[in-house]
Amino acid sequence: MRQGEPPLENGFLPYLGCALKFGANPLEFLKEKQKKHGHIFTCHVAGKYIHFLTDPFSYHALMRQGKHLDWKKFHFATSAKAFGHGSIDPAEGNTTENFHQTFIRTLQGNALDALIEAMMENLQYVMLQSRAPKLQSNTWVTEGLYTFCCQVMFESGFLTLFGKELNSNNDKNLSSKQETERAHILNALENFKEFDKIFPALVAGLPIHLFKSAHSAREKLGEALLHKNLLKRDNLSELVTLRMFLNDTLSTFDDMEKAKTHVAVLWASQANTIPATFWTLFYLLKSPEAMRAATKEVQSVLESAEESVSLNGKHISLNRKQLDNMPILDSIIKEAMRLSSASMTFRVAKEDFTLHLENDAYNIRKDDVVALYPQLLHFDPEIYADPLTFKYNRFLNENGEEKTDFYRNGRKLKHYYMPFGTGIAKCPGRLFAVHEIKQFLALIFSYFEIELVDSNVKCPSLDQSRAGLGILQPSNDVDFRYRLKCL
Numbered sequence: 001m002r003q004g005e006p007p008l009e010n011g012f013l014p015y016l017g018c019a020l021k022f023g024a025n026p027l028e029f030l031k032e033k034q035k036k037h038g039h040i041f042t043c044h045v046a047g048k049y050i051h052f053l054t055d056p057f058s059y060h061a062l063m064r065q066g067k068h069l070d071w072k073k074f075h076f077a078t079s080a081k082a083f084g085h086g087s088i089d090p091a092e093g094n095t096t097e098n099f100h101q102t103f104i105r106t107l108q109g110n111a112l113d114a115l116i117e118a119m120m121e122n123l124q125y126v127m128l129q130s131r132a133p134k135l136q137s138n139t140w141v142t143e144g145l146y147t148f149c150c151q152v153m154f155e156s157g158f159l160t161l162f163g164k165e166l167n168s169n170n171d172k173n174l175s176s177k178q179e180t181e182r183a184h185i186l187n188a189l190e191n192f193k194e195f196d197k198i199f200p201a202l203v204a205g206l207p208i209h210l211f212k213s214a215h216s217a218r219e220k221l222g223e224a225l226l227h228k229n230l231l232k233r234d235n236l237s238e239l240v241t242l243r244m245f246l247n248d249t250l251s252t253f254d255d256m257e258k259a260k261t262h263v264a265v266l267w268a269s270q271a272n273t274i275p276a277t278f279w280t281l282f283y284l285l286k287s288p289e290a291m292r293a294a295t296k297e298v299q300s301v302l303e304s305a306e307e308s309v310s311l312n313g314k315h316i317s318l319n320r321k322q323l324d325n326m327p328i329l330d331s332i333i334k335e336a337m338r339l340s341s342a343s344m345t346f347r348v349a350k351e352d353f354t355l356h357l358e359n360d361a362y363n364i365r366k367d368d369v370v371a372l373y374p375q376l377l378h379f380d381p382e383i384y385a386d387p388l389t390f391k392y393n394r395f396l397n398e399n400g401e402e403k404t405d406f407y408r409n410g411r412k413l414k415h416y417y418m419p420f421g422t423g424i425a426k427c428p429g430r431l432f433a434v435h436e437i438k439q440f441l442a443l444i445f446s447y448f449e450i451e452l453v454d455s456n457v458k459c460p461s462l463d464q465s466r467a468g469l470g471i472l473q474p475s476n477d478v479d480f481r482y483r484l485k486c487l
C-alpha cells in the first residue's frame, strides 16, 4: 500500500488473498472490513486489487468519474469466458457491433410493448395449455415453488425471445406439435440448469472443460440456437432478429460462436428473473395482507381494462400502460428483490488516477477494480428499518404511490435500490423483467387458487454461491399447491 491509497486487506493466503473468506459470505466479510477500515478499503482477491466503496453517498462520485473507469472490458471478458464465444470487444476486431446499444434498442421503447404482448400470450399458453395434463381434474397439484417458477418463466420467456417452432408437415396434429415443442424447451431448461450451476466457477476463471456435463449442456444450448435452427422458428423477438443480422453482417464469428452470443442473451434473460419470480411469489404466499392487497389491485386493473377471466380459450390481455398502473405489485417485487439481490458493480481503472469522494480522495492504480456491493445498502437498518423483514408496502408512500425518499444520516439518498446495477451498465432488460413478473402474478391470481403446503414453512436461506452475480437462489425448494379456479 502506497501513500494516499485506501487501507489494504491482504488476506492470509498467497495469491488468493481474501478470495475464500469473501466467497464464503461476502456480506459478512464486507461488513467486518467496513467496521475495521471505514467506508473505503482494498481487498487482495485472487491476484487483483479490489477497492470497495461502501458509503452510498460515494456511489454518485464513482459514476461521475467514469472517464477513468472502464465498465465494458470486464463484461466482455466475463461473457467470452462463460459462454465460449470469441471476444465481443470491438477493439479486438471480431465484431463492430455495439452490444449495449443493440440491447437498449430491442428491450426498451416500442420494442418493449411487443415483448410484453408476446409474454402475456405465452404465459397463458404455458400455464393453461402446455401444462394442461396436470390441471385436468380440477384437483390440487402439489409442486416445488422454485421448480414451478423455473418451468413457467423459462418456457414463456424462451418462446417470447426465440419464438415457436414453425409448423412442420410431419406433425399429426396441434397437440402433438405442442408436446414436441414443450419437450424441446424443457430439454433446453435442463441444459440451462446444468450450465447455470457452474456459472460462478466460470466467472471466477475456471475452464469449462473441468466440468464435463456442464460443457456438453452449453454446447447443446448453442446447437439449439444456431442461426439455421432459429430460422426454423416463427415470431422471433426483435432482439434476436437484430442480433442475428448483426452477427451475420458485422462479425467474423463462426456459426457456433454466433449461437453462443444467443446463449449469453438467454442466460441474461432467465438467470435472475427466475429467482426474482420465486421470491416475489414466496413472500406473497407467506403474507396474507400482501396477497390481499395484490389480488385487489390486479382485480381492479382487470375491471377497468374490461377484461374478463375465463377458461374458454379467450386470453386476458393487459398492455404496458395497464401493467404500469400497479404500484402495489411494483412495491412487492422491489421488496422481494431487495431481500434477495446480491449483484456487484465493477469498474476497471484505465490509468492511475485520483478518486475524489465527498470528503476525501484516494489514489487508484491502473487495472485495479473499483467495486460496489449494494446488498450492504439493501440491508442497512438505517435506510430500511427492520431490514430482514418483508414489508410489502415499503416502497409505497402515504398516497399509495411509489416511494422514492429514503434517508441515511438524515440525508436523502440518490441510490437506495440497485438490483439492476447502476450508471451506464445498468441492466437493459430491467423494465421487461418487472413486467414479466407482474404478468406472471396477475395471471396466477386470475386463474388459480394457490397456497403453501405448510403455511408455517421457514423462509429458505439465500444460496451464497452466486453472490456478486445477481438475484440469489433459495438454498431449498418449498412445496405449494394450486388448482384452477371454478370460473
Ligand code: HEM
Pocket: 075, 099, 100, 103, 107, 265, 268, 269, 270, 272, 273, 276, 343, 344, 345, 346, 419, 420, 421, 422, 425, 426, 427, 428, 429, 430, 432, 433, 470, 471
Ligand atoms: C430480475 C431480473 C433481472 C435482474 C436482477 C438483472 C440484473 C442485471 C445486472 C445487475 C446486470 C449487470 C449490470 C452492471 O454490470 O452494472 C444485468 C445486465 C444485463 N441484463 Fe439483466 N437482469 C434481469 C433481467 C433481465 C432480462 C429479463 C433481460 C433480457 C431480456 C436482461 C438482459 C441483460 C443484458 C443483455 C445485460 C448485459 C448488458 C450489457 O452488458 O450491455 N436482464 N442485468
